[in-house]
Amino acid sequence: MKLKTRETLTAYSLLIPTFLIIFFVNFYPLFRVFxxxxxxxxxxxxxxxxxxxxxxxxxxxxxxxxxxxxxxxxILSAVxxxxxxxxxxxxxxxxxxxxxxxxxxxxxxxxxxxVYVSAYVWVWLYNPSxxxxxxxTETLGLGHYYWLQDYPMLGIVIVNVWQxxxxxxxxxxxxxxSIKQELYEAxxxxxAATFQIFxxxxxxxxxxxxxxxxxxQILWTFGEFVTIWILTxxxxxxxxxxxxxxxxxxxxxxxxxxMAATLSVIAxxxxxxxxxxxxxxxxx
Amino acid sequence: MLKQxxxxxxxxxxxxxxxxxxxxxTALGAVAEEGKPKYVIPVDDLIxxxxxxxxxxxxxDFYKMEGKHYLFPIDAFANLTHIIKPMLxxxxxxxxxxxxxxxxKSWNDWEEFAKAYKKKFPDKPVFGLTxxxxxxxxxxxxxxxxxxxxxALMKSQGKAGITFKSEATYRTLExxxxxxxxxxxxxxxxxxxxxxxxxxxLAEITPMIVxxxxxYYAAVTRNPELAGKTILTxxxxxxxxxxxYTSEDGFIIFKDSPNQDLAKDFILYxxxxxxxFMDGFIKPTFGGLSxxxxxxxxxxxxxxxxxxxxxxxIEKCKPANVSWTYNLPSxxxxxxxxxxxxxxxxxxxxxxxIPIDSAIEEAYKHIVEVxxxxxxx
Numbered sequence: 001m002k003l004k005t006r007e008t009l010t011a012y013s014l015l016i017p018t019f020l021i022i023f024f025v026n027f028y029p030l031f032r033v034f035x036x037x038x039x040x041x042x043x044x045x046x047x048x049x050x051x052x053x054x055x056x057x058x059x060x061x062x063x064x065x066x067x068x069x070x071x072x073x074x075i076l077s078a079v080x081x082x083x084x085x086x087x088x089x090x091x092x093x094x095x096x097x098x099x100x101x102x103x104x105x106x107x108x109x110x111x112x113x114x115v116y117v118s119a120y121v122w123v124w125l126y127n128p129s130x131x132x133x134x135x136x137t138e139t140l141g142l143g144h145y146y147w148l149q150d151y152p153m154l155g156i157v158i159v160n161v162w163q164x165x166x167x168x169x170x171x172x173x174x175x176x177x178s179i180k181q182e183l184y185e186a187x188x189x190x191x192a193a194t195f196q197i198f199x200x201x202x203x204x205x206x207x208x209x210x211x212x213x214x215x216x217q218i219l220w221t222f223g224e225f226v227t228i229w230i231l232t233x234x235x236x237x238x239x240x241x242x243x244x245x246x247x248x249x250x251x252x253x254x255x256x257x258x259m260a261a262t263l264s265v266i267a268x269x270x271x272x273x274x275x276x277x278x279x280x281x282x283x284x
Numbered sequence: 285m286l287k288q289x290x291x292x293x294x295x296x297x298x299x300x301x302x303x304x305x306x307x308x309x310t311a312l313g314a315v316a317e318e319g320k321p322k323y324v325i326p327v328d329d330l331i332x333x334x335x336x337x338x339x340x341x342x343x344x345d346f347y348k349m350e351g352k353h354y355l356f357p358i359d360a361f362a363n364l365t366h367i368i369k370p371m372l373x374x375x376x377x378x379x380x381x382x383x384x385x386x387x388x389k390s391w392n393d394w395e396e397f398a399k400a401y402k403k404k405f406p407d408k409p410v411f412g413l414t415x416x417x418x419x420x421x422x423x424x425x426x427x428x429x430x431x432x433x434x435x436a437l438m439k440s441q442g443k444a445g446i447t448f449k450s451e452a453t454y455r456t457l458e459x460x461x462x463x464x465x466x467x468x469x470x471x472x473x474x475x476x477x478x479x480x481x482x483x484x485x486l487a488e489i490t491p492m493i494v495x496x497x498x499x500y501y502a503a504v505t506r507n508p509e510l511a512g513k514t515i516l517t518x519x520x521x522x523x524x525x526x527x528x529y530t531s532e533d534g535f536i537i538f539k540d541s542p543n544q545d546l547a548k549d550f551i552l553y554x555x556x557x558x559x560x561f562m563d564g565f566i567k568p569t570f571g572g573l574s575x576x577x578x579x580x581x582x583x584x585x586x587x588x589x590x591x592x593x594x595x596x597x598i599e600k601c602k603p604a605n606v607s608w609t610y611n612l613p614s615x616x617x618x619x620x621x622x623x624x625x626x627x628x629x630x631x632x633x634x635x636x637x638i639p640i641d642s643a644i645e646e647a648y649k650h651i652v653e654v655x656x657x658x659x660x661x
Contacts (some may be wrong), residue, residue, distance in 0.1 A: 036472055040657075042657060043296050043297055043314070044296045044297075044315070044322060044323070045294045057653075061648070061653075063650065091656045123476075123477070127472075127490070128472040129472070129487070145367070146471050146472045148472070148476070149416075149472055149474045149475070149635065155545065163307075176444065184341075194518065201441070230476075231476065232417075232476055233416075233417040233418050233476045233624065234417065234624075235416055235417045235474065235476065235624065235627065235631055236416055236417075236627075236628075236635050236636075237628055237631040237632045237635065237636050238411075238628070238632075238633035249623050251290075251293070252290040252293055253289065253619055253622050253623040254619050254623060254654060254657065255293055255314070255615070256657045257297070257620070258656070
């Protein structure tokens with residue numbers, strides 16, 4: 001055997017363990033979920049092949065469409081808000097100031113806290129009888145609110161935005177700091193106003209970062225579970241029953257693995273499109 | 285339960301079930317149903333060894349299927365009405381229509397009280413019941429009103445056994461809507477806080493709650509003043525009688541365990557010295573857990589008036605669990621209770637204001653889906 005062939009074989013053989021791990025950790029579960037979606041599979045029972053029946057009954061189910069609606073509303077409300085607030089915060093943090101290091105540390109706190117902990121903090125903030133939010137609104141004469149009951153979607157959007165804006169802001173800040181100073185100087189010499197500088201220099205330079213961040217935020221918001229489960233458990237009614245909550249219920253409460261797999265498979269193309277978008281954005 | 289089931293589900297699928305497990309009895313449906321005791325073995329030999337006659341029959345037979353016992357009962361609990369006496373007395377009703385005395389015994393009595401209480405305190409809620417998802421209390425609140433008015437989920441396995449859609453269901457939902465609109469429930473009753481109703485009692489927000497004796501236990505240990513002004517009575521009754529939401533915990537031994545003998549030894553060791561079991565396990569809960577052994581029950585009755593009341597109440601109650609009126613472990617009934625079908629229906633009617641018929645139909649469709657998925661017929 002030639003030396004080059006032997007080296008190539010050695011190289012491939014060294015990759016085998018990694019391939020195996022990736023296969024069993026990433027691809028096998030994916031195939032298994034896809035496979036299960038064509039079966040009636042209740043925990044502890046045999047798998048029974050039923051073709052597309054899970055898909056058909058899901059699309060015919062009113063609850064499924066309520067779940068899709070809640071998921072879309074959640075994403076469309078939370079993601080733009082995170083991006084806008086993230087840009088705003090990043091611009092503030094980008095201004096030279098003695099307080100900048102302290103501000104950065106304070107702002108990162110919500111993101112640094114375990115999601116579980118911050119969700120419970122918000123449960124108490126929202127508490128109608130004892131919560132801080134009602135104390136504030138009452139002191140200001142703005143009334144008394146049943147936040148998670150009357151405005152459940154708004155309630156979870158606020159918490160989700162609060163938790164993730166620091167990450168968005170820091171990522172944008174990194175993008176801002178990589179913009180060449182000369183561009184700003186040139187724009188200033190040409191007499192550009194602050195907003196024009198932002199529109200024609202800052203935003204185009206941040207385009208790549210914003211694309212990737214938006215895609216990531218759609219992915220992460222789509223997959224949000226802990227906060228919603230702790231704050232509203234998907235309720236009241238179907239108001240905050242997003243796809244991950246519904247999948248969890250189908251898996252661990254209904255123990256209907258076939259249907260849970262079908263729901264996951266339906267979510268897959270959406271995820272894939274976002275991933276492809278992210279990869280293409282990364283390639284520039 | 286919500287934390288226990290995912291572990292059980294994962295262990296069944298991964299074939300990594302333990303030797304034995306201490307579970308809430310209603311969860312037994314996940315591993316054994318009538319005709320399908322798939323994963324667990326009967327524990328009749330253990331029950332006989334400990335002394336079958338010493339068990340309260342109602343607890344022992346609660347999870348008996350086809351003549352065999354699959355759960356070794358350890359403790360039980362039954363819901364009780366916690367009443368804050370000064371709040372009850374504040375309206376001055378001396379005789380309620382059904383109880384014929386100063387303490388309300390039926391939902392009818394409680395409605396009378398609520399009317400008078402709201403008249404005197406228009407801004408204060410009356411019934412400290414959880415209506416939302418979170419823990420199982422929202423489901424229990426529905427069941428505790430629904431059952432005494434003749435409602436029930438099922439009478440047998442399979443879709444044909446569903447008894448959910450009935451006049452009783454319609455009337456009960458109508459009643460909840462009426463109570464909600466009249467402000468009898470706190471406005472945040474749809475909270476997901478699993479301790480919501482407990483807090484209504486502990487923070488003295490409402491004159492009454494219905495719950496296992498755990499809130500009373502909390503009062504005894506943390507707020508003796510509140511405990512001192514608390515009246516404990518059975519669950520409010522309705523035309524169908526006093527049907528109490530009850531559950532019991534116990535040990536199950538898994539069929540595939542290579543250590544079944546060790547598991548049995550462990551259970552025997554746990555309860556063999558009944559005095560030690562009583563002192564170490566039951567008594568410190570101040571009624572939060574009730575005994576399943578008559579001998580312990582008798583000792584506790586003599587120990588304190590509160591224990592006497594709790595045990596006598598349990599002895600008298602008509603125990604019901606999530607599968608009432610079928611009253612055997614049922615995975616379908618367990619799912620309906622724990623996936624918050626009832627709280628969802630309540631919030632659809634009370635908050636989203638969809639018509640009662642539609643809310644019931646929506647819940648019914650879901651119940652049928654669950655039954656089809658569990659029983660396939």
